[in-house]
Every structure is written in structure tokens, then in C-alpha cells.
Amino acid sequence: MKKEVVAMLLAGGQGKRLKGLTKTLAKPAVYFGGTYRIIDFPLSNCTHSGIDTVGVLTQYEPLVLHSYIGVGSDWDLDRRGGGVLVLPPHERENGSSWYQGTADAIFRNINFIEQFDPEHVLVLSGDHIYKMDYNKMLRYHKEKDADCTISVINVTRDEATRFGILNTFDDYRIYEFEEKPAEPKSTLASMGIYLFKWHVLKRYLNEDEKQGSSSNDFGKDIIPLMLKSRKQLYAYPFDGYWKDVGTIQSLWESNMDLLCEEPKLNLNDPSWRIYTRSPNQPAEFIAPEAKLRNSMVNEGCIVHGEVNHSILFYGVEVGEGSVITDSVIHPKVKIGRNVRIHKAIVNENVMIRDGAVIGSADSSDIVLVNGEY
Amino acid sequence: MKELVGVINLDDELDQLSELTYFRCGAAVPFAGRYRLIDFVLSNMTGAGIVDIALFVRRKYRSLMDHLGEGKSWDLDRNHGGLFILPPDWNDPTDVSLGDLQHVHNNLDFFNRSSGNSMVHSGSRHISKVDLRKVYEQHIRTGADITLVYKPVSEMRPEYESCVRLDVNERGFVTNIHNEQHHPNIYMEIFVMDKYKYLELVKDCIARGKSHFFHDAIQGGLDHLKIGAYAYTGYHAVINSVESYYASSMELLNREKYEDLFRDNPIRTKIKYEVPTKYLENSNVTGSLVANGCTIEGAIENSILFRSVQVGKGARISNSIIMQKCVIEEDAVLENVIMDKDVRLSRGVTLKGNSIKPFVIAKSSHI
Numbered sequence: 001m002k003k004e005v006v007a008m009l010l011a012g013g014q015g016k017r018l019k020g021l022t023k024t025l026a027k028p029a030v031y032f033g034g035t036y037r038i039i040d041f042p043l044s045n046c047t048h049s050g051i052d053t054v055g056v057l058t059q060y061e062p063l064v065l066h067s068y069i070g071v072g073s074d075w076d077l078d079r080r081g082g083g084v085l086v087l088p089p090h091e092r093e094n095g096s097s098w099y100q101g102t103a104d105a106i107f108r109n110i111n112f113i114e115q116f117d118p119e120h121v122l123v124l125s126g127d128h129i130y131k132m133d134y135n136k137m138l139r140y141h142k143e144k145d146a147d148c149t150i151s152v153i154n155v156t157r158d159e160a161t162r163f164g165i166l167n168t169f170d171d172y173r174i175y176e177f178e179e180k181p182a183e184p185k186s187t188l189a190s191m192g193i194y195l196f197k198w199h200v201l202k203r204y205l206n207e208d209e210k211q212g213s214s215s216n217d218f219g220k221d222i223i224p225l226m227l228k229s230r231k232q233l234y235a236y237p238f239d240g241y242w243k244d245v246g247t248i249q250s251l252w253e254s255n256m257d258l259l260c261e262e263p264k265l266n267l268n269d270p271s272w273r274i275y276t277r278s279p280n281q282p283a284e285f286i287a288p289e290a291k292l293r294n295s296m297v298n299e300g301c302i303v304h305g306e307v308n309h310s311i312l313f314y315g316v317e318v319g320e321g322s323v324i325t326d327s328v329i330h331p332k333v334k335i336g337r338n339v340r341i342h343k344a345i346v347n348e349n350v351m352i353r354d355g356a357v358i359g360s361a362d363s364s365d366i367v368l369v370n371g372e373y
Numbered sequence: 374m375k376e377l378v379g380v381i382n383l384d385d386e387l388d389q390l391s392e393l394t395y396f397r398c399g400a401a402v403p404f405a406g407r408y409r410l411i412d413f414v415l416s417n418m419t420g421a422g423i424v425d426i427a428l429f430v431r432r433k434y435r436s437l438m439d440h441l442g443e444g445k446s447w448d449l450d451r452n453h454g455g456l457f458i459l460p461p462d463w464n465d466p467t468d469v470s471l472g473d474l475q476h477v478h479n480n481l482d483f484f485n486r487s488s489g490n491s492m493v494h495s496g497s498r499h500i501s502k503v504d505l506r507k508v509y510e511q512h513i514r515t516g517a518d519i520t521l522v523y524k525p526v527s528e529m530r531p532e533y534e535s536c537v538r539l540d541v542n543e544r545g546f547v548t549n550i551h552n553e554q555h556h557p558n559i560y561m562e563i564f565v566m567d568k569y570k571y572l573e574l575v576k577d578c579i580a581r582g583k584s585h586f587f588h589d590a591i592q593g594g595l596d597h598l599k600i601g602a603y604a605y606t607g608y609h610a611v612i613n614s615v616e617s618y619y620a621s622s623m624e625l626l627n628r629e630k631y632e633d634l635f636r637d638n639p640i641r642t643k644i645k646y647e648v649p650t651k652y653l654e655n656s657n658v659t660g661s662l663v664a665n666g667c668t669i670e671g672a673i674e675n676s677i678l679f680r681s682v683q684v685g686k687g688a689r690i691s692n693s694i695i696m697q698k699c700v701i702e703e704d705a706v707l708e709n710v711i712m713d714k715d716v717r718l719s720r721g722v723t724l725k726g727n728s729i730k731p732f733v734i735a736k737s738s739h740i
Binding site: 033034035073074261267268273274275276278280281282283284285286287288289290291292293294295296297298299302307311312313 | 405406407445628631634635639640641642644645646648649650651652653654656657658659660661662663664665666668674675677678679
């Protein structure tokens with residue numbers, strides 16, 4: 001069945017800097033925003049953009065991710081002739097090995113893509129929080145007749161030193177890619193979203209694989225190779241909310257961003273719902289003595305204590321006299337009585353004993369609580 | 374559990390909840406922040422592993438069908454079996470059946486094709502967490518023709534008035550069926566019996582011009598049927614009036630009751646993808662149940678908020694039930710109110726009901 005666009009979602013990364021949160025699951029499966037996992041964002045974006053064929057490339061600790069995605073029905077991606085398919089590395093005629101880099105992961109699934117004979121392939125990463133209409137990007141890509149279009153976001157000059165920066169002419173045609181430049185020439189940071197003409201990408205994937213020294217990475221190898229042979233590469237400017245939640249600090253910040261009165265990332269937009277697997281919990285129980293301020297609380301929570309400027313995932317219990325401030329509490333955490341929690345992320349299923357004190361208001365560090373406390 | 378098939382028969386259930394049942398049947402009435410009454414019986418059936426379920430409906434079933442769809446949220450979207458919603462599209466010219474017997478006579482295919490040999494028959498007004506596997510086990514063990522489920526209650530409530538009572542002997546068999554007001558054994562409108570025995574009794578009732586299976590076959594068969602009784606002791610509520618709806622809802626604000634209903638075996642309902650509820654700076658929510666998708670700036674006490682309710686700054690809500698997608702504008706005041714879905718209450722408006730007889734506001738009004 002022919003498709004105009006096939007999306008390939010890179011979801012094999014460990015996300016080492018998320019420490020204990022990614023001990024048993026890949027970064028795209030990390031929780032966010034009181035009810036989501038990171039991968040819900042690109043998957044929901046695909047659904048809303050009318051992209052109904054998505055390959056999800058997994059490698060590091062894939063169990064949670066595989067069972068979470070299932071047949072994709074929560075994202076309306078259980079489709080005949082397409083839908084979502086999880087693509088872990090597999091043994092082949094000439095031996096077996098892991099995906100070596102982002103480009104290698106796509107290269108080894110050329111057969112998957114070819115089934116749909118697509119015009120374009122959209123390469124996404126499962127590491128970012130954002131809402132984006134890929135269809136608009138596709139229209140831009142076709143208008144420019146680009147071989148590759150890379151979505152970019154304007155960052156400050158300071159931040160630019162931490163991103164992959166694209167240097168472009170006035171019409172957004174890219175002439176250079178610089179990874180974390182000390183002296184950035186531009187502030188257009190790559191969002192890790194690439195839209196390729198499939199026949200062009202296929203040629204470069206094959207070429208790249210032949211070079212033994214290549215790290216088989218889109219940013220480091222494929223894009224520079226295409227620039228060198230003067231292919232038409234364009235930057236697509238995006239101005240919505242976009243965040244790489246690669247560290248405990250940035251994950252915490254991104255959660256806290258949701259708590260302001262008019263968050264830049266509106267999750268309550270009926271026309272662009274972020275789909276997720278529903279845990280099917282009863283309405284949350286707010287006890288007579290509870291206090292809740294500037295917080296998001298999910299169903300299945302039982303709150304007796306005080307919750308200030310925090311996010312509670314489903315099934316969290318907060319005992320009497322406990323105060324939670326500036327924190328993110330993952331699913332099914334049981335917090336005893338008279339507990340104090342400040343600036344922390346508490347991982348799922350953790351039990352916090354009566355009277356425990358975690359973090360402090362004065363500290364700028366975010367505490368990660370990963371086991372019984 | 375492949376031995377059992379489920380029948381949910383709504384034929385008996387009158388539209389007793391005034392404004393809440395103007396445009397929907399009782400089984401489709403929203404309850405406990407995110408469910409509809411049908412979810413409880415359906416979840417008890419699927420929880421017991423029942424995969425063939427027939428739903429007999431006669432009127433006002435549009436919103437029920439919208440809620441159930443093909444049964445996906447209950448894992449009832451099956452290649453074989455699953456959920457069958459059976460409205461009255463009956464075209465047998467020789468049909469002489471009456472009352473709820475019509476459903477059976479006109480849907481014999483369901484009974485003949487479903488895999489189990491026994492059936493559990495239920496309504497939707499009694500909310501419980503009854504373990505139907507245990508009822509079935511007792512039914513088989515005692516060799517009864519029929520096993521009726523009842524709840525022995527310790528105190529009488531107004532909603533029991535219309536409930537059927539059972540006299541049960543020391544061996545656990547029913548000796549009499551009546552409506553004596555002070556009798557504590559409340560029949561929960563659930564029975565288990567052999568599917569073929571049921572069809573035989575239905576056929577017999579039709580032949581004799583009868584019109585009500587429970588009264589004519591079970592109550593009328595007391596002298597020749599072996600009728601077992603299963604005593605259920607867990608969470609139980611009867612929803613057959615606005616008052617009982619209100620009282621049973623408010624009871625869930627007690628943590629013990631809340632856990633009795635929700636602790637084990639999750640109750641499934643139609644999946645929605647709402648964000649967690651947002652409690653803003655000026656909100657003050659205490660002693661309440663709140664579903665997802667709400668945005669709250671006002672003060673709420675002792676109330677139930679369904680999904681996606683918006684409560685503006687300075688608004689005050691107490692002892693009320695606010696259903697899905699209602700908008701309560703700034704400084705509005707609600708006390709003892711049941712507000713059906715999609716109601717908008719303008720800025721500063723005050724509505725007050727009585728703590729026994731709440732004020733019910735019909736769906737989609739703008740006040």
C-alpha cells in the first residue's frame with residue numbers, strides 16, 4: 001500500500017543523564033505531565049498530522065515501551081495497511097548486531113519502509129516534548145522541493161552552544177551544520193526532526209553504510225554528507241513549545257512549565273489531544289483537610305495533605321500532614337504522614353515513610369527519589 | 374469464564390431520575406465522577422471473565438450506545454462473542470410474546486450461539502462489586518434451579534421501598550418473595566441459572582400469556598423451583614430516584630465507601646484522553662471527588678466534579694454534583710445542586726437546592 005509519508009521514530013536511547021528514571025526503561029517511556037510518557041507526544045502528533053504509518057525503533061530496555069505501545073490503539077494507530085509497528089534490532093543473514101547509530105537504525109529497516117513505497121520519510125526522535133503539525137512541515141518541504149527539511153527552533157546565543165546549529169542563507173537554505181559550536185553563527189537549533197525525500201535518503205543511507213569509519217548518525221554523518229554533495233537542505237522554523245527533557249533538571253523544569261496560568265504548551269486543547277494509555281482510575285479523592293494550590297493531580301490519587309506547585313501522576317497517596325512543594329510524583333507513589341518533599345522527582349511505586357524529609361526549598365538541585373525513603 | 378453468558382435487561386427500569394433521565398435511560402446516567410451506571414454491572418461481568426453479553430434496551434438508548442460503542446473499553450470488541458446491544462427491531466409476524474419476554478423470544482440467536490451453558494441476568498440500578506464467579510460456584514454447588522443475589526442490609530433507606538425482599542432459610546434457599554417494607558434481604562436484581570432452563574421457562578410464560586419473567590416464572594414458580602440465595606456483603610447502592618442518586622453519590626466522599634467501591638477490580642468506562650485536573654492559585658478544594666480535565670479556580674467543598682468542568686474565580690460550590698463539561702463562571706454559587714452535562718452557569722448566579730431534594734438542572738442549559 002502506497003503512503004505519501006512514513007514516520008520513523010527513534011526510541012532506542014537510554015537517556016543516561018536521566019539516571020535512575022531510565023534504569024529499566026528507555027527515555028521515550030519516561031513519564032511527563034501527570035499522565036503521559038514522552039513518546040505520547042510524537043505519536044499523537046503523527047495521528048493529528050494524518051500520518052498513519054509509524055515505525056518505532058527500539059533498542060535499550062524495550063519491554064515497557066513495547067507493552068505500552070501495543071497495537072497502538074490508544075493513538076488511533078491500530079490501522080489496516082499501516083499503523084504503528086515496533087522495530088527492534090534483529091538477526092540477519094550476515095550476522096547480528098545492535099543499531100550502531102540513528103541512521104543505521106533506519107538503514108536496517110529499509111524493507112519496512114519500502115513496503116509503503118513512500119515519497120517522503122519523516123525521522124522523529126522520542127526524546128522531546130512538543131506539539132507540531134508535521135503536515136505543515138511537509139507542505140513547506142514540498143514547496144521548497146527540498147531533499148531534506150530539518151525543523152529548527154530559535155534559541156538564545158548562550159543556548160546555541162549546547163545544540164546542533166544550522167547555518168542558513170536568508171531563504172533558510174542550509175549551508176552548514178555545526179554540533180555545539182563555541183562561537184555560534186546562527187541561533188537555529190535542530191529539533192531532531194528530519195523530513196527526507198525517500199529516494200534521496202535511501203541513497204545516502206547506503207553510501208554512509210559503506211564508509212566503515214562512519215558513526216551512522218543523522219546529525220554527524222548523513223546531513224554533512226548531503227551538504228557536501230550540494231543537496232537541497234532547508235530549515236523549517238518552528239515557534240511553539242519544544243523541550244529536550246534529557247536531564248533531571250530539564251525534565252523537572254518542563255513539568256513545572258505546565259503549572260503556570262497560561263502554559264506555552266497547552267495540553268487541554270481538544271483539537272490536539274495528547275493521547276496516552278489510560279490507567280483507568282477513579283476520580284481523585286480530595287479529603288476535607290487537603291490543600292491544593294497551583295498543581296496538577298491525576299485520577300486515582302488520594303490526597304489528605306498539602307500539595308503546592310506540584311504534579312501528581314495517577315494513584316498517588318498523600319498522607320495527613322504531609323506537604324509537597326515544587327515536585328513531580330510519579331504513579332502509585334505512597335507518601336506517609338508528615339512528610340516534607342521539596343524540589344524532587346519521585347519515581348513510580350516508591351514508598352515514602354512517615355516523617356521523611358526530602359529536598360529543601362533553598363537548594364537549586366532537584367532530588368531524584370528512586371527507592372523507599 | 375466461558376461457562377457464563379451475561380444478560381443485562383433494562384426493560385424493567387423506568388426513567389426515575391427526572392431531568393437526568395429525560396433524554397437517556399437510567400443505565401446511561403453518569404455516576405461517581407466518570408462512570409455511567411451500566412459500567413458497574415458490565416465491569417462485574419467482564420471481571421468474572423464473561424465474554425458474551427447481551428444488552429436488552431427498549432427506549433432512550435442513544436446515549437448508552439454512544440457510551441458503549443463496540444465495547445472496546447471493556448475488552449468486549451471480540452471476533453467471537455463480545456457485546457450485543459439489542460434494541461427492539463422485531464419482525465416476527467407470529468410473535469405473541471409480551472413484556473420483557475419479547476426480548477428473549479426475539480433474540481434466541483444470542484442464547485443459542487453464545488458459548489456458555491449458564492447465564493447471569495442483571496439490571497443496572499443496583500451498584501455492587503459482586504463476584505459473579507462466586508455466585509456461579511454456589512449455584513453449581515447447591516444444585517439450585519436459580520440463584521438470586523441479595524444484600525442483607527442493616528438499616529432501611531427510602532430507596533429500598535420498591536425493592537423485592539427474599540425470605541431465606543438456614544440452608545440458603547428462598548422460601549418467599551415479597552415486598553414487606555421492614556425485611557432486610559434486598560434482592561439485587563441479579564440471578565444465575567441454566568440458559569436452557571431459562572429459555573424453557575420463558576417459552577412457558579409466553580404460552581400462558583404472561584409478561585414478566587421475574588414475577589411470573591420465578592415468584593410464580595416458588596412452589597416447584599429450587600431457588601437458591603447468594604448473600605452479598607460488599608458495597609451496595611440502589612439508584613432509583615434523584616434522592617437515592619444524590620445520597621449514594623455523596624456517600625462516596627467518605628474514604629471508606631470510596632475504597633469499598635474502587636479498591637479491587639477496576640471499574641471500566643469509556644476511555645477519554647483528558648489532562649490531569651489543574652488546581653490554580655485561588656482554588657480551594659476540600660472533601661471532594663474530582664475527575665480529569667477540570668480547571669479549578671474557585672472554592673469547592675463536599676462535591677463531585679466530572680471530567681472537564683471549569684470553575685471560575687470566586688465561584689463557590691458545595692454539596693453538589695457537576696457533570697462533564699459544565700462551566701461555572703466567576704462568583705457563581707451552587708449548593709445542593711445536581712448539574713447535568715454541558716450546563717453553563719453565568720457569572721454571579723446563585724442556585725440552591727435542599728440537602729434531601731437537590732436542585733436538578735437539565736443537560737445543556739444556560740443559566
